Amino acid sequence: MRGRANEVADANDPVTKALADNKEVNTHDLSLITNSGKKILVSVIVSPVGQPGEGVIIVFRDITLEKREERQQAEFISTAAHEMRTPVASIEGYLGLALNPATAQVDEKARDFINKAHESAQHLGNLFQDLLDVSKADDGRLSNNPKVVDVVEFTHDVVEGLRPKAEQKGLHMLFKPQPDDDEKAGERRLNPVYYANVDNDHLREVIANLTENAIKYTPAGDVVIDIGGDNEHVTISVADSGIGIPKEDQGHLFQKFYRVDNSDTREIGGTGLGLYLCRRLVETMNGRIYVDSEYKKGSTFYVEIPRIDHEEATRLIESASIEDENKIETQPTITPLQAEPELPELPAQPAPAAPVIQQPVQAPSLSTDETIYTNAPVKTVVQQMQQATAQAPQPVQPVAPQPQIQQQPVPNYQYQQPQPTQPQYPGRRMAPVRENIPLASIEQHPDQYIRRREDTVPVPPRNQN
Numbered sequence: 001m002r003g004r005a006n007e008v009a010d011a012n013d014p015v016t017k018a019l020a021d022n023k024e025v026n027t028h029d030l031s032l033i034t035n036s037g038k039k040i041l042v043s044v045i046v047s048p049v050g051q052p053g054e055g056v057i058i059v060f061r062d063i064t065l066e067k068r069e070e071r072q073q074a075e076f077i078s079t080a081a082h083e084m085r086t087p088v089a090s091i092e093g094y095l096g097l098a099l100n101p102a103t104a105q106v107d108e109k110a111r112d113f114i115n116k117a118h119e120s121a122q123h124l125g126n127l128f129q130d131l132l133d134v135s136k137a138d139d140g141r142l143s144n145n146p147k148v149v150d151v152v153e154f155t156h157d158v159v160e161g162l163r164p165k166a167e168q169k170g171l172h173m174l175f176k177p178q179p180d181d182d183e184k185a186g187e188r189r190l191n192p193v194y195y196a197n198v199d200n201d202h203l204r205e206v207i208a209n210l211t212e213n214a215i216k217y218t219p220a221g222d223v224v225i226d227i228g229g230d231n232e233h234v235t236i237s238v239a240d241s242g243i244g245i246p247k248e249d250q251g252h253l254f255q256k257f258y259r260v261d262n263s264d265t266r267e268i269g270g271t272g273l274g275l276y277l278c279r280r281l282v283e284t285m286n287g288r289i290y291v292d293s294e295y296k297k298g299s300t301f302y303v304e305i306p307r308i309d310h311e312e313a314t315r316l317i318e319s320a321s322i323e324d325e326n327k328i329e330t331q332p333t334i335t336p337l338q339a340e341p342e343l344p345e346l347p348a349q350p351a352p353a354a355p356v357i358q359q360p361v362q363a364p365s366l367s368t369d370e371t372i373y374t375n376a377p378v379k380t381v382v383q384q385m386q387q388a389t390a391q392a393p394q395p396v397q398p399v400a401p402q403p404q405i406q407q408q409p410v411p412n413y414q415y416q417q418p419q420p421t422q423p424q425y426p427g428r429r430m431a432p433v434r435e436n437i438p439l440a441s442i443e444q445h446p447d448q449y450i451r452r453r454e455d456t457v458p459v460p461p462r463n464q465n
Helices: 015-019 064-100 108-139 151-171 180-184 200-214 272-284 312-328 377-391 439-444
Strands: 023-033 039-049 055-062 146-152 172-176 193-198 220-229 233-241 288-294 300-305
Touching: 015 023, 015 039, 015 055, 039 064, 039 108, 039 180, 146 151, 146 233, 146 312, 151 172, 151 200, 151 220, 151 233, 193 200, 193 300, 193 312, 200 220, 200 233, 200 272, 200 300, 272 288, 272 300
Parallel strands: 172 220
Antiparallel strands: 023 039, 039 055, 146 193, 220 233, 233 300, 288 300
16 A cells, blocks of 8 residues: 555554554545555445454545545635636625715615625625635645744734624634733733744634634524643634534534534524634644534534744744745846946036127228229138137227118019128138129119229220221
8 A cells, every 4th residue: 555655654554553652544636556466445334343452344446536526626616716706806806985975975774785785795705715724724835934923922913803793793702811800900810831833824724714703693692712731732613602512523523614503593694614614724833633512502622733942933923024035135136237337527617707798809901992802711811710719809990880771662572581690810811791682673763883993094995906
């Protein structure tokens, strides 16, 4: 026989256990390889016979087909629950918006209907979540991330979150390590500190489920939560004064889909998944869960988990802190693809002085009857401009006003080219800028545009021969 593809060790061998304890052993997690090499899943029942250690009877049963059907059923439940949670969450969200006075205005009668629909949607969402958790537990997909936790403080926070539900039903909820009555009276209590290294999410779900069941199955009375333990274990107890559980049903409480069927439980409702899920979660934390109940008088559920001392708790906390720091350091940092180079800081420049307005140096005026044309190269002109700029400004000489040439207005002429500004160069005599006169106007009035110099050389007439 093999367990998890390995040979069965003596500690897990059902035959060895039955001979040592002289009790019947029943297991369903073993596989058997036949003579033909076929591997099948088997259920093994080992029953001792005769005197202790004398012998046993072993019964093998092929459960391969049953396990396959269970796996298919679990996959269907998981897929269906996952697909149905999305629309249920949407319905729950919209109903919550309808109940919010800031988003909707409804009358009291409609608000009552919406409240009932909202509670049903929440119940349906919790059912789908339980189905998903159960399917994970059956498939071995439950994660286990243990962290050090102070059980007293942790349990107190969970219980306080459920206190309004108990008060709404008229129940008195008491958390024994930190009772409200003593706090109001100003008394102080010294309680031992219980540390445990368990998955916090699993422990929170177990405590919340047991406390909710105690509130649900208690018509009137008290719900008491207490914490105790020894050097090796921490025990959390949830007691109620409710309807209780008959003796014949107590052995089946932690089975999947099992519910106590009597007149007291039919009106309350339930799926039979809560306690089964609690058992699987507690087993994942290497603990155990059990119940002590009396019909019509109440029930007490116990959760027992391993305890660690203060030194071990401190060591684990420091180790977890160092591990978290290492994870942060090893995470890749996102850097830009191309960082822009930083520009060097320029030295501070002194503030510019107030500008000195100087009059430009004008060239000597030209007489009205002469025109001087310059053919100086551009390079020479530019050099002279630079030299003139570098030199100190020369005193301004008075310039005689230039006589203006009177011109006749040009008839019916719309366009006139803008006149460029004539640059002034010290020491240079530049030709004045001529006006662009249309040719038609010159042809019509030629006498207005002809000027003769006084020192014009007489030109003899051309030879007509």
